[in-house]
Amino acid sequence: MSVDTKLKLKLIKNMKTTSLLKALTVAALFTAVAAWNAAAADGAEVWAKNCASCHGKDGKGETKMGKKAGVKDYTDAKNNEAVTDEKFLKSIKEGVKDGNKEVMKSYAEKVTDEEAKAMLAYFRTLKK
Ligand code: HEC
Numbered sequence: 083m084s085v086d087t088k089l090k091l092k093l094i095k096n097m098k099t100t101s102l103l104k105a106l107t108v109a110a111l112f113t114a115v116a117a118w119n120a121a122a123a124d125g126a127e128v129w130a131k132n133c134a135s136c137h138g139k140d141g142k143g144e145t146k147m148g149k150k151a152g153v154k155d156y157t158d159a160k161n162n163e164a165v166t167d168e169k170f171l172k173s174i175k176e177g178v179k180d181g182n183k184e185v186m187k188s189y190a191e192k193v194t195d196e197e198a199k200a201m202l203a204y205f206r207t208l209k210k
Pocket of ligand 1: 129132133134135136137147151152153154155164165169170173174178185186187189193201
């Protein structure tokens with residue numbers, strides 16, 4: 083190989099590394115932005131949209147549907163604390179059953195994991 087060819091090859095190699103680094107940086111930025119967006123999922127908003135019809139915006143469950151379904155008052159510390167983090171997330175994923183009867187459907191298709199976690203944080207703020 084001539085010195086010239088060697089030099090050219092080295093240049094190409096350098097260029098490749100540079101563009102790879104650029105691509106990686108862009109990819110990392112995208113990931114960071116996506117994670118930031120997810121972290122910013124608004125628990126109150128997701129709750130209001132999916133859960134408030136029964137549980138009420140305030141978690142008291144004093145809505146028409148809530149009363150009919152017999153939801154508990156989750157502003158009551160005793161009821162709120164009885165729902166562990168695990169239970170809360172599981173209820174969203176799998177729904178809630180009373181014996182064999184499904185009293186709350188699964189929201190696995192409608193709510194992302196990040197939104198579920200944001201709602202959990204919101205749920206805790208409802209406690210009086
Ligand atoms: C159609 C009415 C309805 C909707 C809408 C609804 N739920 Fe429920 N949910 C219930 C009923 C009924 C229960 C059982 C009684 C109770 O524990 O309050 C329940 C129970 C729960 C529990 C307690 C589960 C347990 O094991 O103690 C959690 C947590 C919960 N819901 C969260 C949510 C979240 C989050 C949403 C929205 C994504 C939601 N619910 C939407 C009716 C509903």
